[in-house]
Amino acid sequence: MAKCxxxxxxxxxxxxxxxxxALCRIFKQDGFRTAPFKSQNMALNSFVSADGLEMGRAQAVQALAAGKEPDVRMNPILLKPTGEKKSQVIAGGRVMxxxxxxxxxxxxxxxVPHILKxxxxxxxxxxxxVVEGAGSPAEINLRAGDIVNMGLAELINAKVLLVGNIDPGGVFAQLYGTVGLLSEAERKRVRGFIVNKxxxxxxxxxxxxxxxxxLTGIPVLGVVPYTDAKIEEEDSLSAGLGRKCHEKLIDIAVIRLPFISNYTDFDPFDRSRHxxxxxxxxxxxxxxxxxxxxxxxxxTIEDLRWLKRKGLFKAILAAGKNGSDILGICGGYQMLGKxxxxxxxxxxxxGFSFFPQSTEFRPGKLTRQVKGRFAAGPFKGLCVHGYEIHSGVTAYCGDGGP
Incomplete structure (x- = not known):
């Protein structure tokens, strides 16, 4: 049985x-067979494994750091918010x-049995x-029934490293206050602090x-310098989503939908100097x-209504008439139809009625890895691969040709 x-x-x-x-990569480099694990993740950014199962993107990245193919067992429970107080629950990679x-x-x-298995x-x-918690273990209102922080640590008898973020300030209060709100048994699990960023x-x-x-009797094991690691963010707390302006040559405006998903699709744009x-x-x-x-x-339907309430629906139509190109991705593409x-x-x-098509949402969704090849243009012949997470069936509904 592995150590954790x-x-x-x-x-x-x-x-x-x-x-x-980082720990996954270090242990791999030291010759250990290593895997990441997060019992429950909440994120609108997700990954599809080779066997077509859905899991958190963070665990997919950590798996690659450990030299492993992403495996849905590394993130057995994934929550994808669908409303203010509602989420789609994905267990074992499939919608529950x-x-x-x-x-x-x-x-x-x-x-719990599914997680432990x-x-x-x-x-x-x-x-x-290497097990990752979620949020903070000091959410004392959620202590009962916890399956992702100290509750999980107790189930698997894990030693804990507690990470604090010094960048916004207050890291000593973060670490001291968190430990102070833990029970005595929970505090004994904390073997060291890490000051990050x-x-x-x-x-x-x-x-x-x-x-x-x-003050705490717990050693500080390390101070990690701030680094722009370019690892994909896993939730809507990403600082990039707050960017309102830039000074680059080409201006790309991404609509920040309330239920935006897989916005890390746009990370490659950030790596361009233009x-x-x-x-x-x-x-x-x-x-x-x-x-x-x-x-x-x-x-998608609720976000389309949000566009109309905010005046963005009309603003996008006007910008299109004035020369802005418009690109829809996944649910955004579905909105471009009738x-x-x-x-x-x-x-x-x-919808926007740019295309003679309609989308019907049915129960279930398609999750799979896909491969393709550029048919034309400067990248003609180049192979690409990715994955598809797709809800709804989009069909032509015009009178003439598409």
Missing amino acids: IMVQGTMSGAGKSLITA GEYSASDYYNMKKQL AYEELAAENDII FRGDKDLLKPGLRELAS LGVRYVDEAGLLGRPDLIVIPGSKN RLWEPESGDSEE
């Missing part, structure tokens, strides 16, 4: 995913259903499992590190960009 170490954080955005990926926050909270215990199978195949002179930090260790990406959620901020991108959505509808509920909404 668990990375928990003082908050979302502390850097748990990056530290977990949609549940309200309270209903899911009440059913979590039923998922996935963990134990990985542990039998590896030397080390540090900029500046470490010598000026050392007195604080010594005092923190003295392409500037900004995220727009107000009609007055759209302007006349070179390209408008309507991205994928986890709730109509979106869901027969089961009777819900429907009129």
Whole structure:
């Protein structure tokens, strides 16, 4: 059975995913068979494994760092928000259903055997499992029934590293306060602190590190410098989604839908010195960009209504008439047609009508890896591969040719 170490954080955005990926790579380089594990992830960015199962992108990246193919057992439960208090629950890579926050909270215990089975199978195949927590272990209102932080650590008897983010300030309060809210048994699991995202002179930090260790009895194991690692973000807390302007040659405006999904599709644009990406959620901020991108959505009909309420629907139409190109991806592409509808509920909404097509949403979705080849242009003949997460059937509905 594998040994395990668990990375928990003082908050979302502390850097748990990056530290977990780094440990996976370090242990691999040291010759250990290593795998990542996160019992429950909440994200609208997801990955499809080779066998067509859906899992968190962070665990896919961590798997590659460990030299492994992404495996849905590394993230047995994935929650994808579909409303203010509702999420699609994906268990073992397949949709289990949609549940309200309270209903899911009440059913979590039923998922423990599924989580432990996935963990134990990985542990039998590896030397080390690097486990990632979620949010903060100090959410004392959620302590009962916890399956992702200290509750999971107890189930698998994991030692814990606690990561704090110094970049916004207050890291000593983060770490001290988190430990102070843990039970005595939980505190004993914390074997060390990691101060993440540090900029500046470490010598000026050392007195604080010594005092923190003295106050808590827990050593500071390391200070990780701030780095722009270019690892894909896993949720809507990404700092990039707040970018309102840029100074690059080509202006790309991505519509920041409330239920935007897989927005990491646009990360390659950020790596270009000529392409500037900004995220727009107000009609007055759209302007006349070179390209408008309507991205994928986890709730396409509701996001289309949001565009209309915010005035962005009319603003996009006007910008298109004034020369802006418009690109729809996944749910955004479905919005470009005439109509979106869901027969089961009777819900429907009129789209942009750029194309003579309509989309019908049916139960279930398609998840698979795909390969293709450029048929024309400067990349003709080049092979590409990716994956598809697709809901709805889009069909031609015009009178003439497409």
